[in-house]
Amino acid sequence: MDHIAPQPAVPTVLYTPDGTPYYTHHTPPAPLALYQPPTPLPAPVHYPGPVGYLPAPIAPAPLPAPVAVPARDPWPARLLAGGIGIGAGGLGLGFLLQTLAAATTGLGLLLAALGVLYLLKNSGGGGRGGGGAVNVSVNVTNRNR
Template sequence: MDHTANPQPFTAPVLYTQDGTPYYATQPAPAPLALYQPPAPLPAPIHHPAVAYLPAPHTPAPLPVPITAPARDPWPARLLAGGIGVGAGGLGLGFLLQTLAAATTGLGLLVGALGVLYLLKNGSGGRGGQGAVNVSVNVTNRNR
């Protein structure tokens, strides 16, 4: 493999602030960096009846920082995220259905066992639920 065809990668220059903090820049800074200075506190309001109708002093909101658009559309990441979401939803649905099947099976076995106990207690199977039956048969022969 020929390494002379690829030039050395570009390294970003390192700039330093006034206090010595490194600042890595990919482009030269348009102006020297300045430390953040918090705004001065507002003066205390004057409580006078004549100026009661004046609106409160308004400081303008800071402008939003422009967001740079990505160089390309991250469609593979969106497809992957959607696939993970669908997979997780399917897995959750599978667990839900498995739990439901186990619950209905257990409930069916419980109802069946209670039904067998009811039939054993109240009697069935040819006896009609009446207990022991005494049978007496009298046969007379008229030809005698």
């Protein structure tokens, strides 16, 4: 038994009229034709009209409506922008809370200092309420003389 691998079919080589080869695996349905660029249209000839006659201006041709091209979804850019936005928001919130804590601490210390000043001014000392000047008169007599 002879085991010979099947050989691939040799592609057909065809040539264009200028001698360029091209390869095909089947016969084309029609002979290939060379591309010929279109010839430019002749420039329009403008004939002068009667004196005093002005032709109406030619309106430009309307542009075709833009076709929405399905773009690739930039998900890495959206993830990066979201991460930066969340990080910046968290940083801003941290600064806001730190500033708020510093402000309330400062206000608390100022209120405590004012309270101490009020108590020093309005208390007579000694634990007695209602201070003020007190007139004291002391009479001492010595009976042993």
